[in-house]
Amino acid sequence: MTNTIKEVQNSECMFIIGSNTTENHPVIxxxxxxxxxxxxxxxxxxxxxxxxxNYADVYMQIEPGTNIALxxxxxxxxxxxKLYDKKYIDDRTENFEELVELVKEYTPERVAKICGINExxxxxxxxxxxxxxxxxIYYAMGITQHSTGTHGVMSISNLALMCGNVGKEFGGVNPLRGQNNVQGACDMGGLPADLPGYQKVFKEEVVEKFEKAWGSTLSTKVGLTIPEILDGCEDDSIRFLYIMGENPMVSDPDINHxxxxxTNVDFLVVQDIFLTETAQLADVILPASSFAEKDGTFTNTERRVQxxxxxxxxxxxxxPDWQIIMEIMNTLGxxxxxxxxxxIMEEIAxxxxxxxxxxxxxxxxxxxxLQWPCLDENHPGTPILHKEAIARGRGLFMPCExxxxxxxxxxxYPFIFTTGRILYHYHTRSMTGRVEGLNILAPSSYVEINEITARKMDIKDGDLVKLSSRxxxxxTTAKVTxxxxxxxxxxxxxxxxGAANYLTNTSLDAISKIPELKVAAVKMEKAKKIEEAL
Structure with missing residues (x-):
């Protein structure tokens, strides 16, 4: 987030897109x-x-995958x-004219037809x-988990810059992270091209800095994303895999893949707190401690380190995870x-x-x-990014078709299939699936079906239905709504x-390599009861 969570309470205007905030981020x-x-x-x-x-001044029920058009x-x-902030654009941005040329083609009439809404x-x-x-602007994976997800984020940035809302209190571009330390994992180099602090592995001066700090020779080769790793496991270019605190057998697209x-890799190690669906496939399981059994920090969605x-x-x-990793690296020399x-935090700093x-x-x-950037021991931290100036010098408009x-x-496959989260469970239920009260509230898989569609197909609420994709x-169970x-x-x-990700698409965003989890084509039919099948 460029801004802080507490600002939300006193906002003048909030634009929520691709985020079911009350269920996925209930405090916000x-x-x-x-x-x-x-x-x-x-x-x-x-x-x-x-x-x-239900509280919105304007609600637009857009067709999945049409964020950029909107x-x-x-x-x-x-x-x-002419409602844009001309002074802000002139003083702090570049490439506005190119954006203007592109959006001329996106008239409300045309966009309404694309998105399925009223102009x-x-x-x-x-x-x-x-x-x-x-x-x-507040968004989540409803923006990013598309084959054009990066351009979706760029389009949000374009809108915010156009109206002078970057670097301003109660404004900003605010991605709501899906889990409690996603931001911290990215900060610490959990991305294929990055060392800690988003310092690029292919830059000579960066590599020299870390080689000196760590007393070791480092590779300058950009790594792979998770979809690319899984492809490599299947085609034999990757023979060993170490999975830590992740459950791709439920969370990743195309579970059959x-x-x-x-199961194709020579050796699979899984480090986790429970025997997840992924851990059940492992050659070695390393038992990690839960959050309550270790010291450390989390960096949350507003860049706050706690x-x-x-x-x-x-x-x-x-x-603790750090101890397991340290003992492995010590064993390796x-x-x-x-x-x-x-x-470890001293080294990070x-x-x-x-x-x-x-x-x-x-x-x-x-x-x-403290919220980063926090540059030295006397620095108070940074609640709002880009307040004095845009970090790169000038805000760059990136026109996106x-x-x-x-x-x-x-x-x-006549239906658009999309996925998301619900209030009562967290990610792949490794933890919440063990809570009796939550399982009473949300015990099993289901698919939401529009009541008109359900009537056409003679599907009633609670019926068993079969969903298929390529x-x-x-x-799963029908929930008519x-x-x-x-x-x-x-x-x-x-x-x-009845995992949704048996159906989802592995097509990737060309830039971020994130899979298109939010749009797939499926067919649906009433499932045969056991006695009918016999």
Whole structure:
């Protein structure tokens, strides 16, 4: 997030797109409702009529995969009405003219047809957003998990820059991270081209810096993304795989492909706190400690680094992740020893500029933590990014054409299939699936079906249905509803039984290599009962 979570409560205008915030980020979602009660304007764009749509000044039920068209359409309105912030654009940005040329083609009339919404709503949403003194955009994987996900994020940035909302309180571009330390994992080099602090592995000066700090020779080769790794496992170019705190046998697209990949490698190691569906395929399982059994830090969605403190000793033979990794690297010949997680944070601060002023001493003194960039021990942290100036010098407009999803419905597979999360479960249920109360509330897999579609197919609420895509098939329970459009099906991806990701598409974004989990083509039929099958 370029801005802070607490700003949400006093927002003037919020634009929610590709995020079911009240279910996936309920604390932030509650703040959005509080802001609305105080008079904030709310714009919501989502294929499902999520809870926040009930509070929205404008709700646009767009077809899955049409985010970029909608954003370009809103910018078309803003340009035509001259509602953009000319001074901000002149002083702080570049390439605006090229963007103007592109969005000329995205008239509200054209975009309404692409997205399946009313053109009046596009005009109203654009006007509300542009006329606000400050407006924040909040998005999640409904934007990123597409074959054009990177361009979706660029389009959000274009809209925010156009109206001068980057570097401004109550504004900004605010991705809501899907898990509690996704931001921290990225910060620490959990990306194929990055060392800690987003320092590129292919830059000579960066490699020299880390080789000196670590006393070791480093590769300058950019690594692979998870989809590329799994492809490599299946085609024999990768023979060993180490999976840590991840459950791709439920969370990744095309589970049949995932299983083939994981069972094809010569040696699979899984490090986790439970025997997940993925761990069951492992040659060696390394038992890790849970958050309550170790010291450390999490970096949350607003870049805030906060302490995690051990409440109990590790159970059984489990160990903290850092200790497991250290013992492995020591066994392999790299003799670096850490006494505790605090000493690891000291090393992080020494090589990662954004974390340069963060230490356990400071985190102990301030229970709220510190937001990076925090450059030295006297730096207070940075609540709002790009406040004095855009980090790269000038904000760059990146015009992006709308491109259709990689797989669209046809005669054989007539439905658009999309996935998401629900309030009661977390990711692949490795933890929440062991909580009796949550399983009473949300016990099993289901698919949401529009009531008109269900009536046409003689499907009733609670019926067993069979869903098939070009990659696999599952059986699940029908949930008839009016919150999605006809010809659109929605499933939560949490469940291993009747897993949505048997159906999802592995087509990748050409830039980020993220798979298109949010749009696939499927067919649906009533499942035969056991006695009928016999």
């Amino acid at each position: 979602g509650a703040m959005m409702k509080q802001a609305k009660d105080k008079g904030a304007k709310l714009i919501v764009a989502d294929p499902r009529r999520i809870e926040l749509s 954003l370009n359409g809103m910018m078309n309105v803003i340009v035509e009405k 009046e709503d596009i005009i109203k949403a654009a006007t509300i957003y542009a006329k606000a003194n400050s407006a924040g 995932v299983k083939k990949a994981l 302490r995690v403190r051990k409440a109990i000793e590790p159970i059984g033979q489990s160990k 790299y003799k670096k020893k850490y006494l505790n997680s605090s000493s 020494s090589v990662t500029p954004q974390y340069g002023g963060i230490s356990y001493k400071r985190l102990e003194a301030d229970p709220m933590g 709308y491109v259709k999803s990689a797989e669209l419905p046809d005669k054989e 990659r696999g098939e599952i059986e 009016d919150i999605i459009d006809e010809e659109v099906l929605f499933m939560p991806f949490h469940y291993a039984e």
